[in-house]
Amino acid sequence: MSRVSLLLISHSHDIVNGLKSLLNQVQPEVNIAAAGGADGDIGTNAFTIKTALESIYSERGVVILFDLGSALINAELAVEMLGLDDGEKVIFADAPLVEGAYAAVVEAGVGGTVEEVAAAAESTKQLQKIAGEK
Structure with a gap:
């Protein structure tokens, strides 16, 4: 059974690859790609993101998660370079x-579905990690 894929983008290669490793242990049947760092340093690169997106794209769609604003800019550029319609098969999760x-x-x-996967990610914005009064 084909599943929605995930693309993880960070300014740090280590962060997204460590997260990918964790997620592969949780659910090994989901295709996950990681794009992090730029030219051996911190940052993001639209061409690296494009290659990662191509490696996991399927008819079920892809949910993209990212760390900082410029990662979103480069991800949007990668989607545009591929001619994909973000919002149909590719969704950026604000999470x-x-x-x-x-x-x-x-x-x-x-x-x-791609919409349900993105919604699950976005629902974590309301997650309270420590119970009790503040």
Whole structure:
């Protein structure tokens, strides 16, 4: 069964590759690509993101999670270079990278649609990690 894929983008190669490793343990049947760092340093690169997106793109779609604003800019450029219609088969999730990716991989693993996977990721914005009064 084909599942929605995830693309993880960070300014750090180590962050997204470590997160990808964690998510592969949680749900090994979901295709996950990581694009992090630029030319051996921090940053993002639209061409690296494009290559990662191509490697996991399927008819079920891709949810893209990212860390900082310029990662979004480069991801949008990569989607444009591929001629994909973001919002149809590619959705950018406005979510915290780690928590959002974890929720997304669980939803993708149970066969959720691209919209459901993105919604699961975005629902983590409301996650309270420590219970109690502040």
